[in-house]
Amino acid sequence: MTYEEFYGSSYEVMKKAEGQLLELIRQYPGTEPEDVNSIIYCCSRIKSPESMTEKLEKRQLPVTCEAALHEVYDAVGIRVVCAFAEDVYQVVSWLADRPYIRVIQSKDYIAYPKPNGYRSYHMLIELQEGEEKGYFAEIQVRTIATDFWATLEHQIKYKKSIPNEALIRAELKRCADEIASVDLSMQTIREIIRGLGE
Numbered sequence: 618m619t620y621e622e623f624y625g626s627s628y629e630v631m632k633k634a635e636g637q638l639l640e641l642i643r644q645y646p647g648t649e650p651e652d653v654n655s656i657i658y659c660c661s662r663i664k665s666p667e668s669m670t671e672k673l674e675k676r677q678l679p680v681t682c683e684a685a686l687h688e689v690y691d692a693v694g695i696r697v698v699c700a701f702a703e704d705v706y707q708v709v710s711w712l713a714d715r716p717y718i719r720v721i722q723s724k725d726y727i728a729y730p731k732p733n734g735y736r737s738y739h740m741l742i743e744l745q746e747g748e749e750k751g752y753f754a755e756i757q758v759r760t761i762a763t764d765f766w767a768t769l770e771h772q773i774k775y776k777k778s779i780p781n782e783a784l785i786r787a788e789l790k791r792c793a794d795e796i797a798s799v800d801l802s803m804q805t806i807r808e809i810i811r812g813l814g815e
Contacts (some may be wrong), residue, residue, distance in 0.1 A: 623666035624692075625682050627644045627752075631693050634749035635661050638695050638756070645708060655704040657761050661695045679708045689722065690741045691755035698764045701804050702727060709738050712756065718742040721753070727763075733786065734793025735770070736763050752760060762803075 620628050642659050664672070669685045669692065678684045685692055699705045705727060713720050722741040730736045737759035744752045759767065770789050779785055 620663060620666060621751060623669065624663075624685070625680060627682055627686060628663070630749050630752060631663050632750045634744055635663060635693050635695070637691070637717070637744070637749060638754060641711075641715060642695070642697055645711060655699055655701075655708045657698045657706060659695065659697050661693070664694065665690050675687055680766065686752065690753040693752065693754035695754060695756045696764070697756065697758045698756060698761050700761060701790075701807055702760055702800050703804055703807075705738050705760060708758050710735070712740065712742075712758075717744065717746050719745050726757075726760075727754075730793070730797070732790075733770070734790040734797075735767060736793065736797060737767065760800050762800050763793075766796050768795055 624631060639659055639661055642656065647655055651772055663687055664685075669689065670680050672689055673680045676688070678688050697708055699708060709723070711724075712718065720742055722739075724739040727736045727738055737757050740756045740758070742754050742756060743751055744754065747807055766789075770793075773779065773785065773789070
């Protein structure tokens with residue numbers, strides 16, 4: 618099934634919402650000229666009909682465009698990848714202040730990681746202006762180090778059969794904890810360098 622078949626006329630509005638959110642993030646004021654850019658890169662997606670169908674069925678919701686757009690809030694997804702954890706919180710705060718979006722729910726998996734070690738900041742938002750008003754999206758904001766881990770973990774999670782799965786999960790958790798420690802060390806180095814310039 619194509620995106621157009623599943624989402625109908627809403628698909629064009631969803632693409633517009635995706636583009637508007639990416640443009641909004643491009644407007645982020647950034648950092649001091651001497652500093653590393655706060656936002657390293659962004660990516661986006663519209664959830665595929667197959668993924669959305671699976672999610673709706675898992676939640677025992679009707680497999681319809683209506684349910685996809687009004688019962689599930691991540692049909693449009695944006696990922697913002699930052700240099701440092703401090704940048705994550707600054708970007709989140711800046712986004713929350715934009716009149717174009719209304720934050721419905723926030724989950725801070727950086728301060729409160731998932732049991733598997735996953736760390737990221739998730740915002741469920743509702744768009745407030747234009748043709749896309751009333752549409753929902755999820756924005757995930759994380760560090761580049763965490764993005765590296767999450768990408769690999771995601772690929773492994775969807776493998777059908779993994780030998781020694783418990784061992785691999787334990788190793789992934791250990792790596793997640795080490796990456797969090799590296800993130801803190803890099804933040805400390807950044808602060809020391811900033812202090813030298815004062």
